[in-house]
Amino acid sequence: AQPNVVILATGGTIAGAGAEATNSATYQAAKVPVDKLIAGVPELAKVAAVRGEQVFQIASESFTNEHLLALGKRVSALVKQADVDGIVITHGTDTLEETAYFLNLVIKSDKPIVLVGSMRPGTAMSADGMLNLYNAVAAAAAKDARGKGVLVAMNDELNSGRDVSKMINIQTGAFKSPWGPLGMIVEGRNYWFRLPAKRHTVNSEFDIDKIDSLPLVGIAYGHGNVADTAYKALAASGAKAIIHAGTGNGSVAKNVVAGLRELRSQGVQIIRSSHVNAGGFVLRNAEQPDDQYDWVVAHDLNPQKARILATVALTKTGDSKELQRIFWEY
Numbered sequence: 001a002q003p004n005v006v007i008l009a010t011g012g013t014i015a016g017a018g019a020e021a022t023n024s025a026t027y028q029a030a031k032v033p034v035d036k037l038i039a040g041v042p043e044l045a046k047v048a049a050v051r052g053e054q055v056f057q058i059a060s061e062s063f064t065n066e067h068l069l070a071l072g073k074r075v076s077a078l079v080k081q082a083d084v085d086g087i088v089i090t091h092g093t094d095t096l097e098e099t100a101y102f103l104n105l106v107i108k109s110d111k112p113i114v115l116v117g118s119m120r121p122g123t124a125m126s127a128d129g130m131l132n133l134y135n136a137v138a139a140a141a142a143k144d145a146r147g148k149g150v151l152v153a154m155n156d157e158l159n160s161g162r163d164v165s166k167m168i169n170i171q172t173g174a175f176k177s178p179w180g181p182l183g184m185i186v187e188g189r190n191y192w193f194r195l196p197a198k199r200h201t202v203n204s205e206f207d208i209d210k211i212d213s214l215p216l217v218g219i220a221y222g223h224g225n226v227a228d229t230a231y232k233a234l235a236a237s238g239a240k241a242i243i244h245a246g247t248g249n250g251s252v253a254k255n256v257v258a259g260l261r262e263l264r265s266q267g268v269q270i271i272r273s274s275h276v277n278a279g280g281f282v283l284r285n286a287e288q289p290d291d292q293y294d295w296v297v298a299h300d301l302n303p304q305k306a307r308i309l310a311t312v313a314l315t316k317t318g319d320s321k322e323l324q325r326i327f328w329e330y
């Protein structure tokens with residue numbers, strides 16, 4: 001019998017439509033319903049028995065924590081069903097890396113969960129969504145994709161949902177991991193080269209079935225001439241942790257340090273990450289005395305991924321040492 005793959009559709013450019021075939025960048029996201037997406041790629045029937053569910057129909061920049069919770073709970077329910085072998089999630093590309101990492105942390109299953117999007121709407125010349133969707137379904141249907149954590153299938157690559165990030169907003173090769181892809185998918189077949197070393201899914205201490213709300217975590221950007229205004233405003237709005245999207249090594253401007261120490265003394269977690277373009281690598285006590293200030297470092301997680309991990313981790317602990325352990329392990 002064919003493997004059963006459920007396609008959970010959430011919107012994005014893969015469900016986008018433009019006025020003309022030349023509209024590769026100006027179009028409306030989240031227009032085409034999931035049944036039409038599936039009907040548009042009849043070849044899907046060759047690799048799996050697919051059925052679709054329209055979970056949301058939104059552009060992914062508008063994803064909230066509530067969307068993450070709802071999607072996560074739906075995925076968790078489906079992977080428990082004996083008649084589901086794999087899940088594909090169609091998603092806008094803007095926050096696809098956040099949702100992929102979230103699910104990688106909280107879904108207790110080794111069944112393949114593959115996120116996919118596109119950089120051009122289906123109405124455009126050289127639209128990339130059809131092949132990406134075919135590859136995602138083929139990947140999710142394959143037994144060899146089990147146990148590798150949540151995956152992202154875009155542009156013939158299979159990347160770890162933990163590492164992958166949208167690196168450019170105008171090319172089909174937009175999704176890259178700083179540490180390289182796990183594999184390739186060519187003509188519907190997976191070719192693996194490496195495995196994730198970080199804890200995920202079945203080996204994660206987090207479980208979506210036990211999470212009913214997510215705390216607020218904010219991000220503030222480091223740059224020249226910066227002040228502590230944004231950090232203070234985030235804390236005042238109820239943020240339990242603030243991700244410092246820092247320059248370089250996650251460095252913190254002289255004018256900001258005192259404000260962050262003050263916020264930490266009030267109980268807000270301060271987590272240093274880096275917004276360097278090719279992927280950061282922030283180490284404890286490099287640039288700032290984290291041990292003395294009781295701050296946490298995000299290591300190689302970019303600011304938006306650090307927000308996801310902090311949000312999930314804070315459902316279990318408010319201890320900065322535990323948070324730091326979690327940032328090393330996931």
Ligand SMILES: NC(=O)CC[C@H](N)C(=O)O
Binds near residue numbers: 029
């Ligand atoms: N390529 C895309 O999917 C971007 C469209 C939209 N901004 C989104 O993320 O949903």
